Amino acid sequence: MELYRAHVLVCGGTGCTSSGSAALIERFDRLLADNGLAKEIKIVRTGCFGLCEAGPIVIVYPEGTFYSRVKVEDVDEIVSEHLIKGRPVRRLIHSDTASPTAPTSLNHIQFYEKQRRVALRNCGVIDPENIDEYIAFDGYQALAKALTEMTPEGVIDQMKKSGLRGRGGGGFPTGLKWEFAYKSKSKQKYVCCNADEGDPGAFMDRSVLEGDPHAVLEAMAIAGYAIGANEGWIYVRAEYPIAVKRLNIAIEQARAYNLLGENIFGTDFSFNINIRLGAGAFVCGEETALMASIEGRRGEPRPRPPFPAVKGLFDSPTILNNVETYANVCQIILNGADWFASMGAEKSKGTKVFALGGKINNTGLVEIEMGTPLREIIFDIGGGIPGGKAFKAVQTGGPSGGCIPSSLIDTPIEYDSLIAIGSMMGSGGMIVMDEDNCMVDIARFFLDFTVDESCGKCPPCRIGTRRMLEILERIVEGKGEEGDIEKLETLAKNIKATALCGLGQTAPNPVLSTLRYFRDEYEAHIKEKRCPAGHCQALLRYTINEKCVGCTACAKACPVQCISGKVKERHAIDQSRCVKCGQCQAKCRFGAVERG
Amino acid sequence: MKTLAELQAIRDRARAQVELRRDDAGTRVVVGMATCGIAAGARPVMLRFVEEINKRALKDVAVSQTGCIGMCRLEPMVEIYTPGAEKVTYVKVTPEMVGRIVAEHIVNGSIVAEYTIGAAEGK
Numbered sequence: 001m002e003l004y005r006a007h008v009l010v011c012g013g014t015g016c017t018s019s020g021s022a023a024l025i026e027r028f029d030r031l032l033a034d035n036g037l038a039k040e041i042k043i044v045r046t047g048c049f050g051l052c053e054a055g056p057i058v059i060v061y062p063e064g065t066f067y068s069r070v071k072v073e074d075v076d077e078i079v080s081e082h083l084i085k086g087r088p089v090r091r092l093i094h095s096d097t098a099s100p101t102a103p104t105s106l107n108h109i110q111f112y113e114k115q116r117r118v119a120l121r122n123c124g125v126i127d128p129e130n131i132d133e134y135i136a137f138d139g140y141q142a143l144a145k146a147l148t149e150m151t152p153e154g155v156i157d158q159m160k161k162s163g164l165r166g167r168g169g170g171g172f173p174t175g176l177k178w179e180f181a182y183k184s185k186s187k188q189k190y191v192c193c194n195a196d197e198g199d200p201g202a203f204m205d206r207s208v209l210e211g212d213p214h215a216v217l218e219a220m221a222i223a224g225y226a227i228g229a230n231e232g233w234i235y236v237r238a239e240y241p242i243a244v245k246r247l248n249i250a251i252e253q254a255r256a257y258n259l260l261g262e263n264i265f266g267t268d269f270s271f272n273i274n275i276r277l278g279a280g281a282f283v284c285g286e287e288t289a290l291m292a293s294i295e296g297r298r299g300e301p302r303p304r305p306p307f308p309a310v311k312g313l314f315d316s317p318t319i320l321n322n323v324e325t326y327a328n329v330c331q332i333i334l335n336g337a338d339w340f341a342s343m344g345a346e347k348s349k350g351t352k353v354f355a356l357g358g359k360i361n362n363t364g365l366v367e368i369e370m371g372t373p374l375r376e377i378i379f380d381i382g383g384g385i386p387g388g389k390a391f392k393a394v395q396t397g398g399p400s401g402g403c404i405p406s407s408l409i410d411t412p413i414e415y416d417s418l419i420a421i422g423s424m425m426g427s428g429g430m431i432v433m434d435e436d437n438c439m440v441d442i443a444r445f446f447l448d449f450t451v452d453e454s455c456g457k458c459p460p461c462r463i464g465t466r467r468m469l470e471i472l473e474r475i476v477e478g479k480g481e482e483g484d485i486e487k488l489e490t491l492a493k494n495i496k497a498t499a500l501c502g503l504g505q506t507a508p509n510p511v512l513s514t515l516r517y518f519r520d521e522y523e524a525h526i527k528e529k530r531c532p533a534g535h536c537q538a539l540l541r542y543t544i545n546e547k548c549v550g551c552t553a554c555a556k557a558c559p560v561q562c563i564s565g566k567v568k569e570r571h572a573i574d575q576s577r578c579v580k581c582g583q584c585q586a587k588c589r590f591g592a593v594e595r596g
Numbered sequence: 597m598k599t600l601a602e603l604q605a606i607r608d609r610a611r612a613q614v615e616l617r618r619d620d621a622g623t624r625v626v627v628g629m630a631t632c633g634i635a636a637g638a639r640p641v642m643l644r645f646v647e648e649i650n651k652r653a654l655k656d657v658a659v660s661q662t663g664c665i666g667m668c669r670l671e672p673m674v675e676i677y678t679p680g681a682e683k684v685t686y687v688k689v690t691p692e693m694v695g696r697i698v699a700e701h702i703v704n705g706s707i708v709a710e711y712t713i714g715a716a717e718g719k
Contacts, residue, residue, distance in 0.1 A: 003649055006660065062660050084629065085629045085663065086626075086628075086629040086630075086660065132613070135606050144600050144603055259603075265599065265603075
C-alpha cells in the first residue's frame, strides 16, 4: 500500500465537470508524471463539494487548501509552487470573506463553517469510484452491524427512534414506513430508491449519487434486511449520466466484495440492486407512478390505498425512500438513534441538504441542521444577494411548494413550520429571488412546469391546472380581468381537493402562496396593468425623457425602427410598434431611456 | 466478503490511504521546500521520509512542505508537529539522518537532540 504525501482532490460532480474539471485532472496527471511526482502525489476525482458557483474546485491535502475557479493554465502553477515547493498559490485560494488573508483551509471558509454534513459527509472527500475509500471512512460497517448484531425489529426501532423523516418532500417518518412493509406478509418484497429528482433547480440527490453512491447501496441493503426484502431497485433519471455511471461502478464493486449478493457477511441475508433509468417525466417521482414505470408500464399514478407498503412494485410490499433519506440511514445505525435525534428541531431531526440557486452569491449545495433560520442559509452560507439588490422571497419545495417572503426570513427550517407559512420542505430546492423577480411570473413559471408534466390521467390536474395557467398568462400579458384572482382561488381549492396524486394536489401551491404574500402584485397587474418588479415584458413601457440629446444611438439600435426624431432633437418611441427589447436603454449613454 | 474480519482488513488497509484527508491527522512532518531548501537538497530528504513512513506502515503521519522560514543557511529544515507538543525543528537534514528521526522521534517519541536547531546553533 503506497503512502502519498499529498492528495489533490478535483471535483468530478456535474457542476465542476461542466466547468472543465476533467481537463484539470488530465493536466495534473501529465505534470505530475513529467515532474516525477506521480508516486508521491495522488489525484482523486471526487463528488461535489457543494460550492458549485466557484467551480472547478481543487483541494490539496494534507493542508486542506481550497482552490476555486481553477483553470487549466493554473494547474502548472499549483504543481510548481504548491506541490513542489509547498507554497500555496494565494491568488487561487477561495475567499468568501473581506479579510485580506484568505483562509487556506476549507474548514475556515464561511460557506462550510455553518454547515453540518451528515448526508454529504463523503461528498468531495472520497473517490466515489473506489469502494476501498468508502470502506476507509467506515463504509459498510453499518450493514455489518445490522446483519450481525441487530434484528430487523431492532433496525426498525432505531429508525423510528431517530425521528428521520422522508427527505423527498413528504416528510413521512421513515421508520414507520419500514415497519408497515415489515408487517406485510409476503414471500417477495422490494426496496426502492427514488432518484427521479425533478424539481427545477434541485440537485441534492444527484450530488449524493455522484459523490457517495455506496452510502445509498448500503442503506438499501439495510432496509432490505429490516423489511425482509432481497431485491432493490433504483429509479434514476437518465439525465444524470455521471450518477448512473458511478452507481453502476459501485454496484459492480460491492458485488465483487460480496457486500451485495448472496449470503452477505456469511449470514443468510442476500440482496441485489437493479437500476432503472427514468425518461425524465416529473410524475414518475410520485411513488405509484415510479413503480408503474419500473414495471415497464406507463408512468401514471394510481389511487391509494392500497399503499406500496402493502401492494407496491409487482404487487408486492415495497418501501420507497428518497436518495437523501438513505444517505442518513448508515449514520443512524452506526452512531445510534440518539445521536441523530440530538440534531435538529423537535419534530424535524437531523440535517437537510438544500440546493441554493437563483439570485444568490454562493450557488451550490448546503447541508444544515434542521431548525436553522432561513436568514442564516441565505445570508451567511449563501453569501447574500448579488449586485446589492434587495432580497424579496425564497421559493422552497419546487412546483409543489411556495414562496416565503422576506418578512418571514427568520422562520426556522422545519417540516411543520414551512407548511404553516404556506410552503413546504420539498426535496430541497431553494430558489432565491430579488426585487427584480415578478411573483406573478414565478407562479406562472411553476404552473407552466406542472401543466407540462401533468400525466393527464385525472381531470383536475389535466384540465384544472391548464385553466389556471391560462389565467396567469393573461395577467402577465396585461389582459387580466377583475375576478381573476377569485377564479384562481376557486380552481386551486378544487384541484387540491380532487387531484389523484401529489403532483396535482400540490400544483396550485405556488399560486396560493404568492397570492397570500404578494396579492398586491397580482392586483397591480390586473387593475393598473403594471408590473411592480418591472419584469413582465408586456407591461413594460420604454419612454425617452428630456435628457435626450438626439445622438440617434437608440434609433440605430432599435430592431423594429420604432424610434423617431431628428439629430440633436429629443427622440420618441412609438409604443404601438415597440417590442420592449430594451436595446435602446442599453445603448443610451445619457440615461434618457426610462423603463416603467 | 465472507466475514466481518475481511471488511476490517480492507478498512485498515484503505484507511492508511485516506488518512491525509481526515481532520484528526496526527503527526505532521513539514519539509522546507522553498528555493533555498530545494537547493540544499530537501527533495531527497522529503522522499526519504515518505519512504520510511511507508516502510514502517505508520498511521496518522502526514508529510507536507512549506516555504522558506528565513534561516536559509540551515536548510534543509524539517519540522515535526505532534498534537499536544511543541514543534521540533531539525536542521541541515540529510537523507541519512531521516531513518533515525523517524525511528526515534516519530515512532518512539524521543527527540533526536543532536539534529535539532538548538544543537546546531549551540556549536
